Amino acid sequence: MTETIPDLMRHAANTYGAREFLRFPTATATDADVSPTTLTFEEADERSDRMAGALLDKGVRPGDRVAIMMDNVPGWPLSWLAVLKAGAITVPVNVRYRAADLEHVLRDSGAVATITTGEHAPHIPGAVHLLDALQDGTPRPLPRLAPDDVANFQYTSGTTGFPKACMLTHDYWLRTARIAADQVGLRDDDVFMIAQAYSYMDPQWVTLLCLMGGVPLVVLPRFSASGFWASARREGATLTYVLGTMPLLLHKQPPGPHDRDNRMRAVLCSGIQPDLHATFEERWGAPWRELYGSTESGPDLVSPLDATDTVGTGSLGVAPPGKEVVLDDETGEILVRGVPMMKGYWNHPEATAEAFRGGWYHTGDRGERDEQGHLRHVGRIKDMVRRGGENISCAEVERVLAEHPAVLSAALVPVPDELWGEVPKAFIQLRPGHPATEDTAMSVAGHARSRLARFKVPAYVEFVEEFALTPSARIEKRHLLRPGRDQRAAPAIQIPQTGKEQR
Known part of the structure; x- marks a missing residue:
């Protein structure tokens, strides 16, 4: 019984x-001679057993929280399995986190x-266990x-305040994987x-799906738009999941000429752009199907592979x-x-009660139903970008911006963007004596860059x-987002985005 x-x-x-x-390719689309790192099912089980023993020897006890912060390497899923085998709770940490993000997650x-x-x-900060050890x-x-034991503190940005940890049980994860496995x-x-x-x-959840079906999971080092489909061809991928701006x-x-030269039989996606849906399917020769949900609730709505009538709707x-x-x-x-569903937000009983008010x-x-009764997404109520x-x-970024010596108060809002969907824009009220100049804007952005992902x-x-x-002395953001105004135009100051973007 699993x-x-x-x-x-x-x-x-x-x-x-x-x-x-598990297969972790290290080759690029033009460097196919480099062999990937692979593990069999029994190797992964044996190695995670040894790692769980090492964690117990180091004093980790059931119910303890153990963070994992590393890139897409075999050690990530092996560490996850090891932490859970030791009876502890995993705290996944984004490798792009820096001081403010990291300190909050580890402390909270x-x-x-x-x-x-x-x-x-x-x-x-704090105790570190190197993977090799x-x-x-x-x-x-x-x-x-037990199925109801918490497996992860999965941090997610809420409507206000800092990221909160969703307490996700073993049952939550298994149900999530099973729903996706059934969908495809x-x-x-x-x-x-x-x-x-x-x-x-x-x-x-994809790792668990592959455990259920006994099929390989190919984990790419990172998302590359130019290399994604070449990787799919090289690895013989039949299923994938993409989201956001991907x-x-x-x-x-x-x-x-090789766009349709692949084995892909289904692409799961959260937020398929309706006017491009049919174009995606035609170009790459595979059905794209919606998988709607959240960290708190797992999969809530799924589009079956045979739901061809929903393409573009x-x-x-x-x-x-x-x-x-x-x-x-x-x-x-x-x-x-229903199920799956989180047990609640760690350390936030009031936020949990608010999220589940009325039993839902x-x-x-925000959603609406079309003429056929299909539910569509039409916007968000949450205060986030x-x-x-x-x-x-927004509240997390606002707090960091307010730490800058020139900033009296700050408000973050979403601005439409052709590539990313939305990007964050900061409205800033300066302290007396600080000029409203481009140099000040760059200084504030540099401060944020040193403290945030x-x-x-x-x-x-x-x-x-x-x-x-x-009336409660909070910034009324609706006055900042005046209809018809281009929020990117002057007097807004554009902040150069440094480094390569992965997503």
């Missing part, structure tokens, strides 16, 4: 044994240690787990390819077994209940004399 993630790993090792499980979660590699260790542990009896009709000859960072939700970045690549699909999805009569907000999880998304596949908490740094800065306030 009621927990370690149960599933053990079952897969016993059932699929020497079959390939109460992580007893962080598993990482040498390149990231210097950035991490865990490889030679001795397998030992492991604690028994998982087959023995499938190969799933993923390009997101392992600290995000998607590679984790589809548009792929679409912007020049069409080529913006339909989010139908609720899978175990889920109910409705629209709030007054606001049009999408409400969800309030997604913060959705940049590509990243959720940016790059994708959270404002793309535009605009100075204001004062803010309109609500």
Whole structure:
């Protein structure tokens, strides 16, 4: 009976044994001679057993939180499995996090240690366990787990404040993977390819999906629009999942004679652009199907592979077994209940109660039904910026901006962007004596860049004399986003984006 993630790993090792499980290509599209790192199901089980023993020897106990901060390397899923086998709770950490982000996640979660590699260790406060030091542990009896035990503190940006940890159980993860496996009709000859960072939700549930079906998971080092489909051809991928700005970045690549030269039989995507949906399918020769959900609630709506009538309609699909999805009569907000579902927000009982008021999880998304009864996404209620596949908490960025000596008060808002969907713009009220100049804007942005992940740094800065306030003395952001105004035009100051963007 596979009621927990370690149960599933053990079952897969016993059932699929020497079959390939994990494949980490190191080759680029033009360097096919470099062999990928691969692990079989039984190798992954044995290595994660030894790592779990090493963690227990280092004092990790059931219920402890252990952070993982590393790139897309085999050590990430092995560490995840090891932490869970030790009875502990995983805290995934984005490798792009710096001081403010990192300190908050580690302090809020109460992580007893962080598993990482040498390149990231210097950035991490507190106890650090280097991945290499865990490889030679001795397998030992492991604690028994229950389906309702928490497996992850998965941090997600909420409507206000700092990122909150969603408490996700073993049952949550297994149900999420099973829904996706059923959606694509998982087959023995499938190969799933993923390009997101392992600290995000998607590679984790895809790992479990592959454990369920005994099929290989190909984990790319990072997303590359120019190399994605070449990788799919080289690896023989039949399934993949993309989201955020990835589809548009792929679409912007020049069409080529090999676009349809692939084994892909399904592309799952969250937020397919309706007017490009049919174009995507025609260009790459595979159906694209919507998978709508959130960290809090897992998959809420899915589009079956045979739902060809929904192509280009913006339909989010139908609720899978175990889920109910409705629209709030007054606001049009999408409400969800059922399983899978998080246990709540760690350390935030009030936010948990607010999110589940009336017995429904309030997604913060607005929806509407079309003439056929299909549910479509039409906007968000949450106070955050959705940049590509990243959720940016406005309050988190505002707090960091306010630390700058020139800033009296700050408000972050989303600005439409052709590539990323949305980018963050900061409205700033300066302290007396500080000039509203480009140099000041660049100084504020530089401060943010030193404290936050790059994708959270404002793309535009605009100075204001004062803010309109609500009766509760909060900045009334609706006055900042006047209809018909180009928020990117002067007096807004554009902030140069340094370095290569992955998403």
